[in-house]
Each structure stands twice: as structure tokens, then as C-alpha cells.
Amino acid sequence: MKKFLVLCFAFVLLVPFVSYAASIGGAETQGKGKAAIGLDNEYIFGKDWKFKSATLLPANGTIKDIETEKGYYAGMKAAYGLLDNLDIYVRAGASDYRVKCQVFTGSTPGDKLNYDTDTDFTYGFGLKGAYALKNDWLAGCDLQYRRSKHEAKGKETAVSGAEDTTTYKSFVIQEWHVAPYIAKKLGDFVPYLGVRYSDAKLEIKNPVASWGEIKAEADDNVGVFLGTDYQISENWKVNLEGRFIDETAMSFGLAYKF
Numbered sequence: 001m002k003k004f005l006v007l008c009f010a011f012v013l014l015v016p017f018v019s020y021a022a023s024i025g026g027a028e029t030q031g032k033g034k035a036a037i038g039l040d041n042e043y044i045f046g047k048d049w050k051f052k053s054a055t056l057l058p059a060n061g062t063i064k065d066i067e068t069e070k071g072y073y074a075g076m077k078a079a080y081g082l083l084d085n086l087d088i089y090v091r092a093g094a095s096d097y098r099v100k101c102q103v104f105t106g107s108t109p110g111d112k113l114n115y116d117t118d119t120d121f122t123y124g125f126g127l128k129g130a131y132a133l134k135n136d137w138l139a140g141c142d143l144q145y146r147r148s149k150h151e152a153k154g155k156e157t158a159v160s161g162a163e164d165t166t167t168y169k170s171f172v173i174q175e176w177h178v179a180p181y182i183a184k185k186l187g188d189f190v191p192y193l194g195v196r197y198s199d200a201k202l203e204i205k206n207p208v209a210s211w212g213e214i215k216a217e218a219d220d221n222v223g224v225f226l227g228t229d230y231q232i233s234e235n236w237k238v239n240l241e242g243r244f245i246d247e248t249a250m251s252f253g254l255a256y257k258f
Contacts, residue, residue, distance in 0.1 A: 023251035027183035030081035038255030044071035055212030071097035117150035175200035
């Protein structure tokens with residue numbers, strides 16, 4: 001079993017996972033009355049979205065191939081132990097994204113749309129519970145919500161090849177997840193593996209009257225994540241995590257425990 005967990009950790013290190021959503025940021029809780037603060041970073045390579053609705057489209061019009069091509073989040077995370085096995089935490093930072101999609105009339109492909117957001121404020125909060133089991137095993141669950149609102153530069157490429165650009169004043173991405181996991185203490189390492197249910201939504205409001213408001217939701221809601229904590233010293237800890245299936249992402253965290 002130890003060899004399996006070490007292999008899981010190596011897999012996270014070597015495979016370029018990427019994801020839109022938030023990491024759990026480690027398996028262990030702080031302990032009652034203990035606090036930690038640190039750096040929180042994610043790089044996003046891709047996420048698929050499912051079209052939900054859009055105003056002012058033709059009766060047989062739809063939008064397909066909605067995809068987050070890449071994105072980045074950087075910020076801070078602060079956690080506090082309400083109980084020995086329960087943390088509350090907040091996240092605050094900045095993120096930006098690139099999203100593409102294509103308009104269809106029936107089965108006929110039409111205009112292509114590309115959105116590049118500005119770098120704007122992102123916040124989140126959550127709860128994490130972790131319970132000690134026999135032989136240094138842990139069982140835990142992370143509940144989290146995250147949201148960001150941006151301006152975005154949109155480029156519309158018509159079938160004819162003509163291009164038009166628009167500034168979108170409202171580009172909102174929000175998500176919540178429930179993420180149960182198991183972990184094992186192996187010296188200074190605490191590798192973990194879990195399954196995540198997430199619900200992500202995307203809303204884009206056009207300031208002109210072409211497609212009005214576009215709404216989409218996550219194409220997949222269930223995914224797998226694995227990662228590890230590494231205890232550098234009594235106070236310093238690093239975290240590395242990868243997520244896939246529902247999305248693809250790699251995250252890195254560095255925390256100082258008081």
C-alpha cells in the first residue's frame with residue numbers, strides 16, 4: 001500500500017494535470033485554535049462547458065464547443081481550526097481566463113467567439129474536516145465555493161472571415177464542490193486521493209444586442225484528484241495537487257502554521 005501511495009505522488013509530480021476548479025489544498029486540518037496562512041496558485045489548461053441558454057439567438061441556434069483554453073489563479077489562503085478535526089478557510093487573489101466557443105444554426109457552424117478576461121479579484125471560502133483512522137490513515141471532506149467577475153475582450157470571427165471585437169463588462173465564473181478523500185501519513189509526506197463533485201457556472205453579458213447573455217454550466221460534474229503535503233519544518237508545509245476527468249489542473253501551495 002505504501003508503494004501505491006508513493007506512486008500516486010510521483011504521478012502528480014510528473015503528469016501535467018490542469019483544472020479550472022479549486023484545490024482542497026492539503027489533507028490535514030490545523031488543530032483547534034491553530035491558524036495558517038500561505039500562497040495559493042493554480043494553472044488551468046482546460047475545462048469543457050455545456051451550453052445552457054443565450055438571449056437573441058435564432059430559434060434553432062445554439063452555441064457549442066465551449067472550452068476554457070487556459071487560465072491562472074494566484075492568491076492567499078488563510079485557515080483556522082474550529083475543532084481539532086475541522087477547519088474554516090478563506091481564499092482571496094486574482095485570476096484570468098481564455099474561453100472559446102462557436103455559434104451553430106441547426107447543424108451549420110457559424111461565428112466563432114473568443115474571450116480573454118482581464119486579471120480580476122477572485123474569492124472563495126470553505127470547510128475541511130479530517131478524521132484520524134488506524135495506522136496513520138485519514139478520512140476527510142472539503143466543501144468549497146469560489147467566484148470571480150471580470151471584464152473580457154471578445155473577438156467574433158464571422159464565417160466570411162470578418163472580425164469584430166467587443167468589451168464584455170460582465171464575465172462571471174463561479175463554482176462549489178464537495179470533495180471526500182482518504183490520506184496516509186508517510187513520514188513528512190501525506191499523500192491523498194479523492195473524488196470530487198462540482199457544479200460550475202459561466203455567465204457572459206454582451207453590452208450590445210447580438211447574443212445578449214450567454215449561460216453555460218460544467219460539462220462534467222464528477223472528477224478525481226490526488227496530491228500530497230510535504231512538511232518542510234515544524235511551521236512550513238508545501239502542497240501539490242492534480243485534478244482530472246471533470247477538469248484538468250495543477251495547483252501549488254505554501255503555508256506557514258502559527
